[in-house]
Amino acid sequence: MTRHTKTRRRVLQGITAAGLSVGMIGTGSAGSTTTYVVTGGSRSRLEDAGFAVTRELAGGSVSIVSGPADAEDDLEAVSGVSGVTENFEVDLADPVESAEPRTTDDAAFTDLQWDKEITDTFEAHEYATGEGSRIVVADTGVDGSHPDLEANFNEDLSIAFVDGDGTPSPYIGDSGDHGTHVAGTAAATGAEGVTGTAPDAEIVSVQVLDDGGSFTDILAGADYAASIGADVANFSLGAAPQPPQANSDGMRVAVQRVMQDVARRGTVSTVSSGNAETNLQQGGLFYLPGTVQGVMTISASGPNDELAFYSNYGTNEIEVGAPGGGYETEEKTVDPDADVEWPYPTNLVYSTEPDGTYGWKAGTSMAAPQVAGLVGLVRELEPDMNANEVETNIAHGAERAEGRSSSEFGAGRINALNTVQRL
Numbered sequence: 001m002t003r004h005t006k007t008r009r010r011v012l013q014g015i016t017a018a019g020l021s022v023g024m025i026g027t028g029s030a031g032s033t034t035t036y037v038v039t040g041g042s043r044s045r046l047e048d049a050g051f052a053v054t055r056e057l058a059g060g061s062v063s064i065v066s067g068p069a070d071a072e073d074d075l076e077a078v079s080g081v082s083g084v085t086e087n088f089e090v091d092l093a094d095p096v097e098s099a100e101p102r103t104t105d106d107a108a109f110t111d112l113q114w115d116k117e118i119t120d121t122f123e124a125h126e127y128a129t130g131e132g133s134r135i136v137v138a139d140t141g142v143d144g145s146h147p148d149l150e151a152n153f154n155e156d157l158s159i160a161f162v163d164g165d166g167t168p169s170p171y172i173g174d175s176g177d178h179g180t181h182v183a184g185t186a187a188a189t190g191a192e193g194v195t196g197t198a199p200d201a202e203i204v205s206v207q208v209l210d211d212g213g214s215f216t217d218i219l220a221g222a223d224y225a226a227s228i229g230a231d232v233a234n235f236s237l238g239a240a241p242q243p244p245q246a247n248s249d250g251m252r253v254a255v256q257r258v259m260q261d262v263a264r265r266g267t268v269s270t271v272s273s274g275n276a277e278t279n280l281q282q283g284g285l286f287y288l289p290g291t292v293q294g295v296m297t298i299s300a301s302g303p304n305d306e307l308a309f310y311s312n313y314g315t316n317e318i319e320v321g322a323p324g325g326g327y328e329t330e331e332k333t334v335d336p337d338a339d340v341e342w343p344y345p346t347n348l349v350y351s352t353e354p355d356g357t358y359g360w361k362a363g364t365s366m367a368a369p370q371v372a373g374l375v376g377l378v379r380e381l382e383p384d385m386n387a388n389e390v391e392t393n394i395a396h397g398a399e400r401a402e403g404r405s406s407s408e409f410g411a412g413r414i415n416a417l418n419t420v421q422r423l
Contacts, residue, residue: 034069035165035216037062039083039250039257041075049078055166055216057223058261062254064166064216083250087164090213090239112350113194114303115185115323115370120417121197127420130198130376132383135186136225136233136267137369138218139179141172142205143354146180148188152203157228160207166220175210177353181361182236184352186369187376193358194351197373197416198380204230209237215251218289219258226265232375233262235271235289236365241312244284252286259294263387269295270372272364273312280314281407291317296391299409300324300367303347305400307408311364314407319391320398321409322370325349325362374416381423394419 035054038046039062043053051067064087065075075084116122134154141160144153158171174180187203188196208221218237225233247253259269271290273280280291290297296319300311307313308326325348348360371394378390385393397419398412406412 032069033066034071035064035066035087035214036072036075037085037087037216037219037251037254038065038075038081039254041078041081045078045080046075049074051075055220055223057219058257062219062257064220066165083253085251085254087214087216088239090209090215090218090237112346114346115325115349115366116195116197118303118305118323119197119370119413120415121373122195124377124416124420125199127417128377128380130187130201130373131380133198133201133231133376133379134204134229135198135201135372135376136204136206136221136228136230137179137183137186138206138208138221138225138233138235139182139237140176140209141174141179141207142183142203143174143180143352144203144205145356146184146352146354147192147356148190148194148352149180149183149203151189151191152187152199152201154202154204158205159224161217161220161224162207162210162213164214164216166216168220168224171205172207174205174354175207177359178209178236178361178365179205179207180354181351181359182234182365182369185349185366186234186373188352196351197370198376201231201373201376204228206233213237215239215288219255222258222262222269222289225269226262226267230267231379232268232270232372234369234372235269235295236363236368238272238274238290239288241274241276241278241280241285241287244286247286252288252292255289256292256294259289259292261294263294266387268372268375268387268390270368270375271295271297272368273297273299273318275310275363275365276312277310278312278314279407280312280317282314287312287317294387296320296371296394298322298364298368298371300326300362300364301409301413302326305413308362310362311367311408315405318406318408318410320371320395320411321400321413322367323349323413324364324367325360371414374414374419377416377420378423381420393422397422
């Protein structure tokens with residue numbers, strides 16, 4: 001069995017539980033220009049009404065437009081428009097828990113990858129390693145010079161959407177460390193430290209978050225992923241659980257249209273379910289860009305295969321679960337020298353971080369790229385499968401749930417070996 005591993009002593013950084021929160025903050029003020037997400041209405045009619053269309057999505061059924069602040073009524077008056085949402089900011093949440101950086105002995109690297117052991121990922125590499133597949137990491141960016149990522153990294157296709165209006169900017173690396181950690185979980189080569197789920201898959205960085213981000217840029221990133229033929233785009237991000245009243249402006253409809261279009265074009269979207277310990281089935285709550293048709297929404301498990309304490313859940317809202325790390329039933333910190341089975345921080349997910357380093361993080365952000373990598377394995381074996389067929393095969397290969405109705409894990413916690421053996 002090939003594990004794609006060669007070790008070196010590294011400083012381990014950034015022990016955090018990663019996730020996102022939303023700030024419902026308008027991008028404009030009186031007399032300034034504001035960006036909106038508009039569902040329906042043609043480009044010509046929007047422009048005739050005095051608005052600039054900066055990007056069309058989902059075959060033109062969703063548009064990113066700019067115009068005066070407080071112009072929702074004017075946009076809603078345009079013939080064919082069915083929904084208008086002022087763009088809003090999305091920010092990285094504070095860590096759930098953190099610790100000082102640590103060092104480890106050379107031999108400890110793959111031993112720390114309990115997430116890959118529990119999903120039988122290393123055994124799955126006897127059948128597939130993701131060769132020929134393309135994984136987009138839509139996040140804070142990816143440090144493509146990391147020794148465990150550089151062989152897979154496609155800098156030419158990497159891009160950024162951080163201007164708030166869906167227009168592209170050049171690739172600049174990772175503005176933090178979140179995206180690099182996610183990329184390693186999905187597709188690290190194991191050249192020096194850790195091995196991702198799909199160690200031979202290509203990685204493309206699509207930066208949609210800087211200090212924060214905006215929802216228009218997330219939608220533009222999804223559209224770009226489909227345009228370059230990505231097999232999967234991973235979104236370890238999202239807006240905090242929204243009440244059903246938030247449906248009234250059409251944002252959920254707009255997101256669903258974009259994501260369904262992305263799936264129709266062949267790209268699977270894996271999305272973290274969020275870290276708010278919330279039942280997404282209860283009271284009509286929803287979490288964007290997850291919990292819409294056209295995406296796989298992923299909950300998080302811990303080393304004992306139970307739902308992690310922070311993970312959102314909900315019957316019919318979660319497709320599958322995957323290892324995200326952390327203690328399973330409550331937030332707590334344990335003395336790392338204590339005699340317990342999974343001492344902190346090694347109960348978190350271990351992966352790549354910028355500047356050639358490695359670190360632990362926990363969150364549904366860490367669970368989603370496990371599934372993104374698994375999509376890469378499936379697409380290597382069955383490159384012509386459509387997005388729905390890929391999702392169905394991953395669901396059928398999952399375990400720890402009967403049927404597809406578990407409120408915690410949907411069809412179950414993924415098992416890479418079961419999935420590839422089915423193919």
